[in-house]
Amino acid sequence: MAKVAFRFDIDSHLCMRDGVPVLIDMSERLNVPFTFYVNAGRAISIKDTLLSLIKHKHEEDTKKLSAMQKLGLKEYAYAAIVNPRMTRYKENIQMIYRSKCELGIHGGMNHSHWYMYAEKWNYEKCRSELLAGISEIRKIIPDYEPLGFAAPGFVTSDNVEKALKDVGFKYSSNWHSNGSDEIFSDFGEYSTIGVNLCGEPGGVAYWEYAKANEWTDEQTINYFMHMVKTKPYIVVFDHPYFAALKEKSLLEHIICQVKDEGNEIVTMSDMIMERRKNG
């Protein structure tokens, strides 16, 4: 029987405003916990979007959807022009915190800056980005204590990991394991846990990868269940706007099948506790 964690990274206003309520409702109806990682600042920087178009043009050939394809022109324009801070959606952050789901942090004060530059930041810059994110969340949830962290684009460094430990995070999920069985590189006081159910290479969000590769629903379900049957711990990741808004019935179907076949859906921190118990 596998333990399965659903990781949802909240990158944009669409994830937060429209995706989160659907997932919280699903979590209650199906009685399963999810793990959310929220960026406390802004989603994009127009300058960096343009730079990344040039920089990543020829890099990877893993099929994925562009931000424009995913959001649609209207919502992309809203993200680019209005570019609201995610903490503007106070009720939705509180909704996660009050639910059975886990609330972690996804980067610092700008999702796109982290993705583009965090690898090269010095220790002080890493630390100040993390502290700024925590203090934004505390404006909404005064007693929020950092627990889990997931880096935008899996971008991390020694400075990032040290700063995460120093500011009090208990674990990070900053890597993807290319399907390997062991997804814990450490499960001590500060644990590191990888994502093992995503598109590879590149660690592309699962449902988005399936859609970009024109998988049928049946293929998406079968690959998921194959992983659940062959590995003890599964961490799958996607974004709320996609999984909850575009693939809602497929997501629900998978959750029910995972449960019906006797597996357990847990939060990321519960998965770490379980791994520790097993030594």
Ligand SMILES: [Zn+2]
């Ligand atoms: Zn992200």
